[in-house]
Each structure stands twice: as C-alpha cells, then as structure tokens.
Amino acid sequence: MFKQSVSQIAAAGMGGKVAVRSFSVGAVIRSNIGKAPIRLGEGIECYTESIPYEFSKRFTKGSQVITLDKHIVVKGPKGVLRSIVPNFIEVENKDGLVSVSVPDAKDKIQRSMWGTTRALLNNNVIGVTEGHLAIVKFVGTGYRATIEDLANGKKQVVLKIGYPYMPALEVPEGLTVTSPNPTRLIIEGINKHTVTQFASKIREFKKPEPYKGKGIYVNDETIKLKEKKIK
Structure with missing residues (x-):
C-alpha cells in the first residue's frame, strides 16, 4: 500500500480538482542609502587624499585583502574630519552634492562598505557644521x-x-x-x-x-x- 501524497488527498476531497497553494517569496529590500547624495552647505569642503602604500592599513575579509589607502576629508566651520576608506570607494563632489559609489555593487564587501561610507560621510558633514x-x-x-x-x-x-x-x-x-x-x-x-x-x-x-x-x-x-x- 503506497502512501498518498498531499496533492492526491486534496484532489480526492475536491472532486479531482487540485488546489495549488502558492508560497509568496518577497524580494530582499535594501535601503540603498549609498546611492543618496549628500548636500554640502556653504563653506563646506569635501575631497579625498591618498595614503602612501607604506602607511596604508590592510585587513582580510574572506578571501579578499582590503587596503585602506584613502582619506575622505570634510572641512567646515567647526573643524576637520578624516575618514579612512578602502581603495574601491569613489567619491564625487559636483555642484555641492557629494555622491559615493563602488565599481561592483554586486560584490558583498563593496556593497556593505558603500552604505557604511556614505553614513560616515553624512555624520562628518553634520559634525563640522552643527556638531x-x-x-x-x-x-x-x-x-x-x-x-x-x-x-x-x-x-x-x-x-x-x-x-x-x-x-x-x-x-x-x-x-x-x-x-x-x-x-x-x-x-x-x-x-x-x-x-x-x-x-x-x-x-x-x-x-x-x-x-x-x-x-x-x-x-x-x-x-x-x-x-x-x-x-
């Protein structure tokens, strides 16, 4: 005697008609905070500085070696702040809007550092203006x-x-x-x-x-x- 499947039992109880129950699978919702530009106020400067290779820090994440060889510098009325970031982080300052990007948004490490860098940069802009x-x-x-x-x-x-x-x-x-x-x-x-x-x-x-x-x-x-x- 063979065991009946769930679909067979359901079909018998519904006159031969099988009710197919679909399972909804929601897509992963990301904040996309890295894509949001940061507006600089009057008198605020933002630019990058390279760190010489011998003074750069490195760490291993999985199979990748991440090199921190870049500073993002933010200057404002209250002072100057510097954030050290990996070499793949790109910062563009155009018409008072600063945008952060990475070469490969599908890479897990680059994607995580993308949003983190943008959040740090936004905190620094607020810090040198308002504190x-x-x-x-x-x-x-x-x-x-x-x-x-x-x-x-x-x-x-x-x-x-x-x-x-x-x-x-x-x-x-x-x-x-x-x-x-x-x-x-x-x-x-x-x-x-x-x-x-x-x-x-x-x-x-x-x-x-x-x-x-x-x-x-x-x-x-x-x-x-x-x-x-x-x-």
Missing part, C-alpha cells in the same frame, strides 16, 4: 556628576553613583562636557563616534537596572521595568 551631542542622565537617589579641572589643563567627569569611591574619567580631546544640573551631562563634539563612545563609557559604570530603573541613561534610552520575585 553632535549626547545627553547623559543620572537616575537614582544621590546619583550625580561633577566636572573638575586637572593640573594638565584638561577636565574630568567625576561620578557619584552609590559606590564607596567616585569614578573619574578624563574628557577626551575634541569634546566639550557641560553640566546644566547635577543629574545631567551634555557631551558635544564634531566626531559622532567620539561623542557616543565617551557617553557609553560613563554609562558602563552604572547600567540601568530593570527593577527600580536606577542607573545612567544616554539620550532617549528607556528600559522595561520588571516586577520583583516574591518568595
């Missing part, structure tokens, strides 16, 4: 931060977050940290990566806990509170 900022909030009884001057002329952020000691972090070069009130810090700078990285370092000392919500929050960060387990 980036991160807001650090302290939630908890007695939690606060102060800014102190160091002997070398730099500043440091001192945290009071319930420990028997007070952690201190020196403010990195290129960043400005202000405190409108003891439970708030505003970190400003032209490099978005540096701004967010310093904010995350501060947050590491007291991550938000899920029961009382106490801790250090960055920007619009929220957490879902849990109920305490009662034995």
